[in-house]
Amino acid sequence: xxxxxxxxxxxxxxRALGLVCQELTEHNLRVAYLxxxxxEHCGLDHQERKYLLIASMLHEIxxxxxxxxxxxxxxxxxxxxxxxxxxxxxxxLPEDVCNMVxxxxxxxxxxxxxxxxxxxxxxxxxxxxxxxxxxxxxxxxFSHLAxxxxxxxxxxxYIWRNAFAHIAKNKAIAAAYQSSGEMxxxxxxxxxKDILSTQNLLILCDLFSQIIxxxxxxxxxxxxGVAHTAQExxxxxxxxxxxxxxxxxxxxxxxxxxxxxxxxxxxxKPGVLSAQERHEIKQHAExxxxxxxxxxxxxxxxxxxxxxxERLDGKGYPYGLGAAKLTLPMRVMAVADVxxxxxESRPYRGGMDLTSVVACMSAMAVNKQLDADIVALVVxxxxxxxQVRSRAQRDAAAKFLxxxxxxxxxxx
Numbered sequence: 113x114x115x116x117x118x119x120x121x122x123x124x125x126x127r128a129l130g131l132v133c134q135e136l137t138e139h140n141l142r143v144a145y146l147x148x149x150x151x152e153h154c155g156l157d158h159q160e161r162k163y164l165l166i167a168s169m170l171h172e173i174x175x176x177x178x179x180x181x182x183x184x185x186x187x188x189x190x191x192x193x194x195x196x197x198x199x200x201x202x203x204x205l206p207e208d209v210c211n212m213v214x215x216x217x218x219x220x221x222x223x224x225x226x227x228x229x230x231x232x233x234x235x236x237x238x239x240x241x242x243x244x245x246x247x248x249x250x251x252x253x254f255s256h257l258a259x260x261x262x263x264x265x266x267x268x269x270y271i272w273r274n275a276f277a278h279i280a281k282n283k284a285i286a287a288a289y290q291s292s293g294e295m296x297x298x299x300x301x302x303x304x305k306d307i308l309s310t311q312n313l314l315i316l317c318d319l320f321s322q323i324i325x326x327x328x329x330x331x332x333x334x335x336x337g338v339a340h341t342a343q344e345x346x347x348x349x350x351x352x353x354x355x356x357x358x359x360x361x362x363x364x365x366x367x368x369x370x371x372x373x374x375x376x377x378x379x380x381k382p383g384v385l386s387a388q389e390r391h392e393i394k395q396h397a398e399x400x401x402x403x404x405x406x407x408x409x410x411x412x413x414x415x416x417x418x419x420x421x422e423r424l425d426g427k428g429y430p431y432g433l434g435a436a437k438l439t440l441p442m443r444v445m446a447v448a449d450v451x452x453x454x455x456e457s458r459p460y461r462g463g464m465d466l467t468s469v470v471a472c473m474s475a476m477a478v479n480k481q482l483d484a485d486i487v488a489l490v491v492x493x494x495x496x497x498x499q500v501r502s503r504a505q506r507d508a509a510a511k512f513l514x515x516x517x518x519x520x521x522x523x524x
Contacts, residue, residue, distance in 0.1 A: 203319035339364025370400030
């Protein structure tokens with residue numbers, strides 16, 4: 113698998129968050145950019161700046177499961193800063209990052225400088241507030257914004273207010289703040305040497321799979337089920353190499369990233385979908401491809417994850433590819449997705465037992481929708497594969513339960 117840079121992955125995930133809430137589309141980028149410019153001006157070391165980058169690019173993740181007023185699956189009515197902290201902590205992100213996300217809306221007057229990561233968290237709060245002011249007053253100059261921020265002295269450290277008053281005079285910084293391309297180039301350059309280890313890549317991808325699945329209780333453990341099932345099936349083929357197992361696992365975790373763009377009322381509709389609703393559901397595959405393709409180093413992840421609804425007969429989506437264009441990992445991913453989905457309950461049906469699952473998949477193989485050889489392999493090893501899937505989904509469900517308990521403990 114190709115190397116993946118920290119900023120590239122965070123940038124792709126940030127764009128995905130914008131699918132849920134349009135206001136987040138470039139908000140995370142602007143907050144991260146301004147926080148880094150301030151951090152550079154104040155002389156923070158690279159490790160501190162790296163943690164600040166992660167926290168600022170992901171600082172809004174706690175708002176994702178709120179689901180626009182519908183009953184919240186994970187967090188009920190918890191504070192979204194706490195929700196974001198719980199996501200980060202459960203995924204085992206560095207404690208510094210977790211604390212920044214938790215404290216990112218806490219006024220400076222309520223913190224002590226000795227409190228863990230208080231100063232860095234206040235960076236994010238300050239950058240977030242500047243962006244809010246800019247959106248409210250789009251014609252205001254940075255100098256005018258600096259004056260406005262001085263009136264909120266109780267919320268922000270004098271360090272950031274003074275630093276912003278200084279950089280507000282820099283026309284190049286002010287101009288870059290209006291250009292997503294320039295902000296992206298700056299952050300890419302600042303973190304060009306930060307390549308993710310396999311462990312850290314898995315931590316971030318696991319975190320994002322939880323965010324994807326938290327949109328609905330009907331898909332709450334789906335991505336982990338698909339990831340483990342696909343990896344197990346690929347191993348059973350005996351036709352893959354070491355890195356392929358990592359790649360297909362990550363592809364499984366992120367295969368439904370495009371569903372962040374699908375309204376929850378469609379995902380949870382108990383009745384028959386309208387033609388327009390079916391179209392919106394199907395769009396998730398192409399949206400996912402666009403997102404994953406934007407992350408350098410994710411070429412195979414994108415291909416393997418993005419084609420999970422393609423079928424051998426050419427009647428799948430998003431591109432209607434036929435058997436000649438579907439590689440082994442793509443076929444495995446399609447089988448793993450169907451296998452996992454059939455075992456799960458949906459708004460319109462209950463989960464199937466294993467006998468019904470293999471019968472349904474065998475019929476799909478006969479109809480040239482799924483690869484017959486891979487389906488035969490699944491039928492032969494159905495108990496083993498189902499144990500892997502079931503264990504993975506139980507572990508994922510336990511994580512959500514732990515998250516809910518952690519939220520309850522924090523708010524008590």
